[in-house]
Amino acid sequence: MRSVKSPGLKRCIGRTSKPRASSSSRSALRWSDAHTIRLQGGRLLRARHILVATGARPALPDLPGAGYLLSSDDLFELPALPRSLCVIGGGYIAVEVAGLLAGLGVKTTLVHRGGSLLRGFDEDLQRSLHQALIERGIQIELNAVVTRVVAAGAGFELSLADGRSLRADRVLAATGRRPNTDGLGLDAAGVLFDAAGAIPVDRDSRTRVPSIFAVGDVTNRVNLTPVAIREGHAVAELLFGDKLATVDHRNVATAVFST
Known part of the structure; x- marks a missing residue:
């Protein structure tokens, strides 16, 4: 299950994706002002315009034993397939991971606090997917709130709010993602964040600071x-x-790669 990384492919991507009039740097950074970033070591980078595209990361639920939980980022770093897996969540990633692991022969349980999978999708699609997952051999527990996770023998035990418990070799949480804004020091440049840690922007992806833009998951739009x-x-x-091209976020098509 370990990820396979090709040095040749990475070199090729680097050559083809890097504009000629540009430079790159891999370093910790802090914002100094609306036009200046300070890299680790003290080097300063200045620009008329700055674009923030730092993405998002898995957000693990706040419950006792959260340190035992895998995220979707951890999945492909496992040294071997577990015999059984509990997936906490009911959205895109939870459904996709459950279907993938079940297809590889892992005894899979999908645990979701809501009453249906894929909230926001058409009800007929939710029902047909639910039945397809069951036929795939996946155990589905709806309206099931996980209250704690503890080590149990060679695996883990999940306690549910209704008093029941579930066991599995590994437990994966697919309960949302959080924008990667921590530690950037964007507040020093005057950029604000919303309650989820995302960067609010206008229709042109511009923050409240005219020289700073943000795109992608860090804005938590689509x-x-x-x-x-x-x-x-x-x-x-x-x-x-030589043109304005505002992105229309209405009616964006989405796809879920399920069983």
């Missing part, structure tokens, strides 16, 4: 890769092109 790419294109066209 968190899909193609949408983030289009938002980035639109900012480039606004700043350096």
Whole structure:
């Protein structure tokens, strides 16, 4: 299950994706002002415009034993497939992970606090998917709130609010993602955050600071890769092109890769 990374592929991507009039740096950073970023070591980078596209990370639930939980980022780093897995969640990632692992022969249980999977989708699709997952051999526990996770032998035990418990070799939480804004020091530049830690922007992806833009999951609008790419294109066209191209976030098509 370990991820496979090709050095040749990474070199190819680096050559083809890097604009000629640009430079890159991998370093911790802090904002100094609306036009200046300070890198680890003291180097300063200044620009007329700055684009924040730091994405998001899995957000683990706040409950006793959360340290035992895997996230979707951890999944492909497992040294071997577990014999059984509990997936906490009922959205895109939870459904996709459950279907994937069940297809690989893992005894899979999907535990969701809500009354149906894929909230926001059509009810007929929710029902048909629910039945398809059961036919795939996945155990589904709805209206099941996990209150704690403890180590139990070679695996783990989940306690539910209704007094029941479930056991599995590993437990994965797919309960949302949080924008990657912690530790950037954007507040020093005057950028604000909402309650979820996302960066509010206007229709042109501009923050309250005119020189700073943000796109992708860090803005928590429509968190899909193609949408983030289009938002980035639109900012480039606004700043350096000859046309305005506001991204319309209404009626964006989505796909869930389920069983």
